[in-house]
Amino acid sequence: HPHQFRPKRGAKLDRWQQPLVAIRALGFSGGPLARCGPEGPPPLLIGLFGTGIQSYFTFLRFLLLLNLLTLLLTAGFVLLPLVWLRPPDTGPSLNFTLQCPGGLQPQTGVPRFHNQLWNVLTGRAFNTTYLFYGAYRAGPESSSAYSIRLAYLLSPLACLFLCFCGTLQRLEKELPQRLFLGQDYRSPVSVKVFSSWDFCIRGQEAATIKKHEISNEFKVCLGEGRRFRLMQQQTRTQRACHLLTYLWVNVLIGLLVVGAISAIFWATKYSQDNKEESLFVLLQYLPPGVIALVNFVGPLLFVFLIQLENYPPNTEVNLTLIWCVVLKLASLGMFSFSLGQTVLCLGRNKTSCESFGYNACDYQCWENAVGEELYKLSIFNFLLTVAFAFFVSLPRRLLVERFSGSFWVWLDREEFLVPKNVLDIVAGQTITWMGLFYCPLLPLLNSVFIFLTFYIKKYTLMRNSKASPRRFRASSSTFFFQLVLILGLLLAVVPLGYVVSSIHSSWDCGLFANYAAPWQGVPELMALRLPPSGQRVLRYLGSHAFSFPVLILLSLVLTVCVSQSQANSRAIQRIRKQLVWVSVRWAGEGSHLAPERGLRGGALVGAWLLSGGGTVGAWSLASRRRGAWPLGGAR
Amino acid sequence: WSEMKVRFRLYSFLTVFQAHRRFCELLPPEHRSTEESLQTRVSLEQILSLPELKANPFKERICRVFSTSPARDSLSFEDFLDLLSVFSDTATPDLKSHYAFRIFDFDDDGTLNREDLSQLVNCLTGPGDDTRLSASEMKQLIDNILEESDIDRDGTINLSEFQHVISRSPDFASSFKIVL
Numbered sequence: 001h002p003h004q005f006r007p008k009r010g011a012k013l014d015r016w017q018q019p020l021v022a023i024r025a026l027g028f029s030g031g032p033l034a035r036c037g038p039e040g041p042p043p044l045l046i047g048l049f050g051t052g053i054q055s056y057f058t059f060l061r062f063l064l065l066l067n068l069l070t071l072l073l074t075a076g077f078v079l080l081p082l083v084w085l086r087p088p089d090t091g092p093s094l095n096f097t098l099q100c101p102g103g104l105q106p107q108t109g110v111p112r113f114h115n116q117l118w119n120v121l122t123g124r125a126f127n128t129t130y131l132f133y134g135a136y137r138a139g140p141e142s143s144s145a146y147s148i149r150l151a152y153l154l155s156p157l158a159c160l161f162l163c164f165c166g167t168l169q170r171l172e173k174e175l176p177q178r179l180f181l182g183q184d185y186r187s188p189v190s191v192k193v194f195s196s197w198d199f200c201i202r203g204q205e206a207a208t209i210k211k212h213e214i215s216n217e218f219k220v221c222l223g224e225g226r227r228f229r230l231m232q233q234q235t236r237t238q239r240a241c242h243l244l245t246y247l248w249v250n251v252l253i254g255l256l257v258v259g260a261i262s263a264i265f266w267a268t269k270y271s272q273d274n275k276e277e278s279l280f281v282l283l284q285y286l287p288p289g290v291i292a293l294v295n296f297v298g299p300l301l302f303v304f305l306i307q308l309e310n311y312p313p314n315t316e317v318n319l320t321l322i323w324c325v326v327l328k329l330a331s332l333g334m335f336s337f338s339l340g341q342t343v344l345c346l347g348r349n350k351t352s353c354e355s356f357g358y359n360a361c362d363y364q365c366w367e368n369a370v371g372e373e374l375y376k377l378s379i380f381n382f383l384l385t386v387a388f389a390f391f392v393s394l395p396r397r398l399l400v401e402r403f404s405g406s407f408w409v410w411l412d413r414e415e416f417l418v419p420k421n422v423l424d425i426v427a428g429q430t431i432t433w434m435g436l437f438y439c440p441l442l443p444l445l446n447s448v449f450i451f452l453t454f455y456i457k458k459y460t461l462m463r464n465s466k467a468s469p470r471r472f473r474a475s476s477s478t479f480f481f482q483l484v485l486i487l488g489l490l491l492a493v494v495p496l497g498y499v500v501s502s503i504h505s506s507w508d509c510g511l512f513a514n515y516a517a518p519w520q521g522v523p524e525l526m527a528l529r530l531p532p533s534g535q536r537v538l539r540y541l542g543s544h545a546f547s548f549p550v551l552i553l554l555s556l557v558l559t560v561c562v563s564q565s566q567a568n569s570r571a572i573q574r575i576r577k578q579l580v581w582v583s584v585r586w587a588g589e590g591s592h593l594a595p596e597r598g599l600r601g602g603a604l605v606g607a608w609l610l611s612g613g614g615t616v617g618a619w620s621l622a623s624r625r626r627g628a629w630p631l632g633g634a635r
Numbered sequence: 636w637s638e639m640k641v642r643f644r645l646y647s648f649l650t651v652f653q654a655h656r657r658f659c660e661l662l663p664p665e666h667r668s669t670e671e672s673l674q675t676r677v678s679l680e681q682i683l684s685l686p687e688l689k690a691n692p693f694k695e696r697i698c699r700v701f702s703t704s705p706a707r708d709s710l711s712f713e714d715f716l717d718l719l720s721v722f723s724d725t726a727t728p729d730l731k732s733h734y735a736f737r738i739f740d741f742d743d744d745g746t747l748n749r750e751d752l753s754q755l756v757n758c759l760t761g762p763g764d765d766t767r768l769s770a771s772e773m774k775q776l777i778d779n780i781l782e783e784s785d786i787d788r789d790g791t792i793n794l795s796e797f798q799h800v801i802s803r804s805p806d807f808a809s810s811f812k813i814v815l
Contacts, residue, residue, distance in 0.1 A: 190780040190800050193752075194735070195807040197759055199691065199722065200814065207690035211761035218760065218768060222775055580786055 053461065055478045056418050060454050063429055063485075066166065067447040070159040074440050077151040079130060085144060121379060122284050123372040131375075131441045133367040134509040141521070141528050149511050149521040153500065156436035159443075160496075163433070164489055171482040189221050224312050249309055250319075253302055257327050260294040261334040268338040272362075287373070288380035291331050295427075298327045299420070321419055325484055328423050329491055332430055335377070336495050339370055344503055357504030357516075365509035371438030378431050378442065382449040385424065389456045393464040416465040421457065422481050425450065430488035437496055437518075653815055654719050657685070658712050676709035687813050692758040696738045722813035731811045732801040736794050746791035752777050 119125035128135050138148040196214050201207050234242070267290040271283050302323050306316050340346040343366045345353035353359050363369050393414045400408050432446040501519045505512040512518040526535050540546055659667045661681045666672065679698050688694040699707045701718045710718075720726060721734045740747060741754045753773055760766045768776065784792050784800045792800075801807050 188783045188800070188803070189776065190784040191804045193756065193759070193776075193780055194739070194797070194800055195804040195810060197691075197693070198810045199812055200810070202686050202690050204690050207692070208761065211692075211759065211763075212766055215760035215766035215768070218756070218776060219772070222772055222779075225775075225779065 053416070053418065055481070056422060056457075057454070059422060059478070059481045060425065060450060060457075062170070063425060064447055064450045064454075066163050066429075067432065067443040067450065069162065070436070070443040071441070071447065073159050073162075074155050074436075074443070077155050078136075078148065078440065081146050081151065082130075082136065082138075082148055085146060085148075118284075121376070123375040127368060127372075131439060132371045133438045133440070133511075134365045134506075136440075136511045138511050141525055147521075147525050147529075149518075150525055152440075152511050153518060153521060156440075156496065157500075159436065160433060160489065160493055164486070167482050167485050167489065171479065171486065174479040174482065189218070192217065192221065220312075220314075224314075227312060245309055249305055253305060253323050256298070256301060257323070257330060260298055260327060261330050264290050264294060264331050264334050265338045268335055269342055272339070272342040285376060285380060287335060288377045291335060291377070292380065292384055294331055295324075295328055299324050302327075321480075324419070324423060325487070328427050329430070329487060332427060332434070332488075333491055336434060339373055340495065343369060356507060358506070360507070363506075365506045367438045367506060367510055371435060371442075374431055374435035375439055375442065375445075378428060378435070378445060378449070381424070381428050381431070382453070385453055386456060389460050389464075393460055397464040413466040414460075414464060416461055419480070423484065425453065426481070426484050426488050429485065430492050433489060433492035434495060436492075437499065650719070650723075650815070651716065654716055655712065657815060658715050661685075673712050676704060676711045677715075679708050679710075682710055682715075687815065692761070693738055696741065700734065700737045719813070719815065722811065724812065728801070728808045729798070731808060732798045733794070735801070735807075735811060736797045739797075746793050747797065748791045749777055749781075752780060752792075 116125070123132070126132060130136065136148070136152065138144075141147060141149070196217070198210060201210055231239075231242075264287065268287040271286040274283055299320065302320050306319055311319070337346070341348065342359065343363055344358050350359065358366050396411065397413050400411060400413055428446060428449065432442050435442045500517070502517050505515045505518055507514045512521060515521060526538060530538070655672065658677070659672050661677050661684075662672060662675060666675050679695070679702070682688065682698050683694050688697065691697070697718065698710060701714045701721075702708065702710050703714055704710075721730060736747070739751060739755050741751045742748075747755075756768060756773060756776060760768060781790065781792070784796050786796055786799070
């Protein structure tokens with residue numbers, strides 16, 4: 001069974017010293033922003049752990065760039081003008097009385113804890129800084145030429161749109177070939193045989209591990225082929241039974257996921273209801289703690305349950321991955337929903353929300369409260385990464401090296417699982433995106449965290465990990481990372497869009513003090529600045545009369561694209577058939593041709609047909625005697 | 636040097652310099668001057684001792700393919716540069732697959748027959764008992780390979796069939812790479 005593979009224990013323990021020495025000798029000083037080697041980590045890292053690791057570090061670098069770009073936009077369009085123009089601070093615009101349950105009056109200001117560290121960790125120390133929404137102030141729209149409100153609204157939306165476009169562009173580059181080559185493409189074994197050796201590998205241990213990996217893959221492939229042939233011979237009832245066993249595992253896992261996210265819901269509610277008991281400061285971190293626990297235990301359970309049924313290994317890996325992604329994103333979604341419920345009374349009727357549209361009794365500035373929760377979650381995730389690296393992996397490696405009982409041999413060093421690490425950083429990025437409106441400088445924090453994570457993961461890889469026998473193909477893995485990132489982005493956009501367009505802002509904090517919804521700032525600004533004709537055009541663009549024709553146009557474009565791709569795949573089939581016909585014909589007639597080194601006559605024409613005739617120069621040159629330079633330079 | 640730069644235009648000058656330095660390290664000290672290093676040949680054993688090639692199961696085949704001596708047992712500096720430029724980032728996938736075919740063609744007859752494929756698989760899986768494929772598994776595997784790639788059904792894979800298979804693999808160009 002490929003998952004139970006362990007490399008032979010004959011290898012010496014000081015092999016892990018060698019890569020470090022070699023790296024120092026190579027003078028590797030690159031970091032996440034430098035171009036080291038061809039791209040990313042040095043060849044040694046790739047050689048020891050495979051090209052899947054390279055895609056992980058490239059992905060980290062991509063996320064760092066996204067965060068820095070977001071920060072640049074925010075700082076350039078919101079912070080700098082705010083600091084420069086220094087608009088007057090308007091006091092609370094309303095005097096009001098509110099009936100709160102229990103006779104409590106709405107609090108002014110948020111109490112601080114005695115301990116300075118707790119203030120920093122919960123974000124209360126930064127309550128009045130530009131980190132959170134509450135500190136941004138602006139005068140009425142008519143007082144200045146530059147509308148800070150519009151900039152504040154549009155910059156998160158613009159950042160999200162840019163990130164979406166960037167990720168989509170990378171996704172499209174990585175789109176697997178199989179979607180376009182028709183249904184008969186099923187990861188052929190010949191491709192595996194010819195392209196599986198990684199020529200970057202140096203070091204005997206890495207080569208041995210790779211050979212084990214390849215051998216396992218071949219055996220798995222052959223096993224799958226046997227299994228496929230058996231399945232074809234199954235009767236209908238057997239097939240139905242098979243489907244049922246497939247279903248029950250998924251239903252069970254689904255129930256587990258539902259249970260997990262309801263635990264998160266209750267934890268968030270409990271933490272929000274008991275926020276001010278300063279004795280139980282740990283309650284502040286209860287929701288992030290529960291989320292982390294759920295995402296730690298969940299995958300273990302999934303792996304255990306899925307392995308109960310005898311699936312082919314590929315299906316096992318894919319299924320586990322999909323459920324882990326679902327769990328992670330669902331826990332973040334449920335967290336934001338339960339926050340919405342307590343702060344904004346979403347989905348329930350509470351008297352304190354009726355007058356203002358948000359829970360004014362408990363939250364004077366609800367955007368700050370939400371921003372604080374997301375800030376805590378972000379910090380907690382990072383601290384957890386650091387803690388795991390230094391308090392779990394490191395002691396584990398030290399203990400495994402020191403003792404040699406059968407338990408320690410079974411335990412072994414930690415495996416570096418690329419999918420799990422990628423899910424962690426995608427979750428961190430989703431939290432950052434969710435918090436763009438409430439906590440505009442969260443990308444700065446996230447950039448610092450990603451930067452540090454790069455080095456921590458490199459350290460963990462070089463010192464405390466062993467190569468995973470489960471191979472993660474570099475090509476399909478990049479596609480998977482970008483796909484999960486897009487899902488996270490969509491998850492972050494939904495609450496943001498809802499809040500910006502329909503939720504009443506706090507009555508006395510932030511830029512949109514007492515607006516019916518932050519988006520109301522836009523029509524107000526339009527009425528002030530734009531001439532009537534401009535207003536009419538913009539109103540038309542936002543109306544239904546415009547969106548229906550646009551939708552119809554987009555559907556037309558989509559239809560054209562789909563039919564083009566179908567025509568292309570039909571053309572590929574035709575060319576393949578032609579190739580077979582020509583090769584067979586030439587093979588029959590061409591036996592009198594002198595066999596050229598490396599080519600036959602029919603294959604020459606066949607290659608010409610395949611490559612569309614463009615590279616005929618290269619082929620005719622390649623038929624020269626060995627020693628000719630195939631690109632045309634003569635020796 | 637300028638002639639070298641023009642001919643190997645796939646390569647930057649700096650990398651040619653780096654390659655020359657590594658090549659000179661393999662020569663005995665008295666032959667390390669520039670003119671001598673461009674003429675002398677290095678034996679196969681010395682090239683095989685390079686750390687980039689040491690763990691590679693195809694190291695002998697690589698050296699034999701790029702060697703231009705009559706006995707195919709030594710490499711000059713030009714051969715060494717050929718090797719590096721085919722394995723570099725800047726080489727086209729066509730070039731790489733052309734040379735990959737020559738490397739996998741163990742009996743040098745211009746096609747990959749069953750014997751070649753069997754040797755290839757054995758190189759990939761290594762010599763250990765638990766990783767070697769059994770005879771029946773090997774036969775099944777080679778049957779599958781030929782069924783998928785042998786278009787003209789002659790029992791061997793020629794260069795164009797090989798390149799057709801390789802074109803379906805997005806990983807090939809990035810794994811067929813050696814960086815000094």
